[in-house]
Amino acid sequence: MMDVRFEGMKDKLKNVKKVIVVCSSKGGVGKSTLSYIISCILSEDMVVGVCDFDFTGPSLHILFRTDMSFTESDGINPPEIYKNLFFLSVTFFSKDKPLAIRGSSISDVILELLAITNWDGVETIVIDTPPTITDTILEILKYFHDAEFFVVSSNSILSYSTVLKFISIIVERTGRLPILVMNDISGVGFGNKSNSTFYQELLNYSKRTIFFPYLNNIEEYYGKIEDIRKIESVRKFKRELNFYEKI
């Protein structure tokens, strides 16, 4: 007996060239903000679909400041919330009410959304995920083992001391190292980490590390896609992505 959604998912994703997964070993490291920034800068040059797969705590609709929802024709059509930028969120269906799901229900949500969502013309999908190795990450690893994983860490020892284990799971499942984004969410930088064994071990292991500097007043840039693209540190981040990924 075969679930038809597996074939449905293959059909809906057949023209998508690249999947980027933004994930982390701890919460509060700026993962959704980076998903927002990555989507904004990539959609300057290509058609991007961005998915909020944090089903219990979705927030990308707040970052994009959008209340647009899907239309329906032979599946779900994600709204184009900005030029070349399409958006999918569980909030379309949950109406932003609390949704408490676990285990196989998380697998079902992911499979359902991937099987009914039309990504016609979309070249790259960016997926924002909940923190830690959850069912969501394990499902994504199952379906997208050739995706580019961006693992985000803050400059807190609680984050970078756990991220190596997280990366090792991704390496085991995908066969390659993710891009590590060291995100200065507190504005103190990474200069005082040089004596940390965890930190040095992490940098030695990760061959593709990007340092993202502190962004002052980031909330002022929510929904201002053109403005965020102009920030110098965001431009620099894009150049580094191009260097590592040839995006």
Added chain:
Amino acid sequence: MHEFSLARATKDTIVNKYNGLHKFIIYIGQIQQIDIELFKEALFEEIRELNIDVVFEEIPAKMKCNVCQYVFIYDKNSLNSEEQEDIHFLPETIYIYLRCPNCKSNDFTIVEGRGIFVKPL
């Protein structure tokens, strides 16, 4: 009309996974809450030239509460049309609206009646 997408996915499953077989039963979970007549029509159109026979069986939804272990049946008439519409698009929104009749928890497992499955006969 994501019934059309599901119909195409059903045809693709038949063609790609059960190549050479001709008779199938299609199980449709109640929680999928699709328009079954529309789905059938769309599927018949998809397989029109493929020499394939299909029969359909709707599987009633059965839940088991993870808190009190009570087993209960989903009665869609207990929800309003807007709630049913949300479940139509994403069945897991049922966790927003439905509660265990015994202990009122929304921590339950869908035991049966989720998804669409193809089985050769």
